[in-house]
Amino acid sequence: MMNPILTFLVVLIGLYGLSTSKNIIKSVFCVTITEAGVILLFLNLGNFEGGSVPIFLEGLAEIVDPLPQALMITTIVIGSTVTALALMLCIKIFHHFGTVEWEEVLRDRGDL
Amino acid sequence: MVILVIKNGLLIALLLVLLGAFYFSVQDLELMYNTFAKNYYLENGFYQTYARNLVTGIYLDYRLFDSIFEAGILLIAVSGILWISKQDIEKHNVHFMLDKFKTPDLFVMFARIVYPLMLVFGFYVIVNGHISPGGGFQGGAIVATAILILYYIDPNKETDPTFIVSIEKIVFLLIIGFATISIVTKGTMFTNPFTVDNIEVQSIYLLLMNILIGVKVALGLWTIFTAFLKEGR
Numbered sequence: 001m002m003n004p005i006l007t008f009l010v011v012l013i014g015l016y017g018l019s020t021s022k023n024i025i026k027s028v029f030c031v032t033i034t035e036a037g038v039i040l041l042f043l044n045l046g047n048f049e050g051g052s053v054p055i056f057l058e059g060l061a062e063i064v065d066p067l068p069q070a071l072m073i074t075t076i077v078i079g080s081t082v083t084a085l086a087l088m089l090c091i092k093i094f095h096h097f098g099t100v101e102w103e104e105v106l107r108d109r110g111d112l
Numbered sequence: 113m114v115i116l117v118i119k120n121g122l123l124i125a126l127l128l129v130l131l132g133a134f135y136f137s138v139q140d141l142e143l144m145y146n147t148f149a150k151n152y153y154l155e156n157g158f159y160q161t162y163a164r165n166l167v168t169g170i171y172l173d174y175r176l177f178d179s180i181f182e183a184g185i186l187l188i189a190v191s192g193i194l195w196i197s198k199q200d201i202e203k204h205n206v207h208f209m210l211d212k213f214k215t216p217d218l219f220v221m222f223a224r225i226v227y228p229l230m231l232v233f234g235f236y237v238i239v240n241g242h243i244s245p246g247g248g249f250q251g252g253a254i255v256a257t258a259i260l261i262l263y264y265i266d267p268n269k270e271t272d273p274t275f276i277v278s279i280e281k282i283v284f285l286l287i288i289g290f291a292t293i294s295i296v297t298k299g300t301m302f303t304n305p306f307t308v309d310n311i312e313v314q315s316i317y318l319l320l321m322n323i324l325i326g327v328k329v330a331l332g333l334w335t336i337f338t339a340f341l342k343e344g345r
Contacts, residue, residue, distance in 0.1 A: 081332075
């Protein structure tokens with residue numbers, strides 16, 4: 001019961017950072033933290049004390065659930081590509097505006 | 113200053129409301145979560161997919177459709193990164209960010225020792241993906257990391273990311289083609305095409321699929337590295 005709450009706290013830390021960070025690269029990191037919380041939440045679902053890895057061997061009964069693990073491979077790969085794409089956009093923003101601070105970029109664009 | 117404190121307090125209150133909502137929604141988690149799928153995979157997984165590693169059996173047989181689009185999303189993201197980084201490539205003088213004289217000699221020396229070991233370990237993880245922990249995605253990431261170390265050893269090495277992406281597209285088409293063969297032999301798409309009831313024959317499919325996915329992931333991550341290195345100037 002306590003583990004899902006703790007993993008959701010990681011998600012909330014990521015959301016708080018996403019709302020308050022003034023640097024674009026820190027925002028990208030916060031997206032990664034949020035994603036890590038979601039991954040922990042799913043891996044925690046099928047896990048239990050004393051469970052072994054989901055590899056089929058003779059006489060093996062107590063394995064953890066393999067389905068969340070297979071789903072989280074997808075999440076990790078997609079998350080890494082999204083992070084790479086966001087960081088490349090950060091580099092482009094730096095080359096164009098000369099800064100990666102949200103407020104300065106918005107001021108330069110005339111949105112603030 | 114006061115406005116900032118009020119904003120922060122409101123934000124924290126909102127997050128606490130979210131936490132409370134989550135707490136009350138997972139109250140009956142034991143009722144929502146059941147082990148039917150786990151027991152099904154444990155009983156039938158090995159005899160239907162011939163993969164000792166049940167995770168590999170799931171993402172290469174039961175949920176191959178998901179895995180194909182996962183590889184497709186990687187390809188789309190890599191193409192997007194290349195497209196974004198190409199926009200003003202003529203305006204600047206493009207050269208690699210890594211400078212041989214700034215890299216410590218000790219690091220280069222150890223990179224030379226570690227590089228072949230990492231490459232072999234990556235291939236081991238890819239090839240043994242269906243009988244031990246590992247698989248195409250993880251092994252491909254290890255191989256791509258080894259290739260990144262190669263840039264530190266020889267910073268003057270030039271790579272054309274467009275060419276690597278072309279190979280990656282061909283490998284992606286091979287994955288889709290290999291997954292579609294089973295419509296001829298079994299009548300359903302996206303499953304193991306071999307009908308012989310022999311574990312060695314059936315393992316060929318898992319092995320080839322893991323190798324193809326590993327090559328694709330390694331090429332994709334290699335392209336991302338190269339695009340980032342070309343941006344540093």
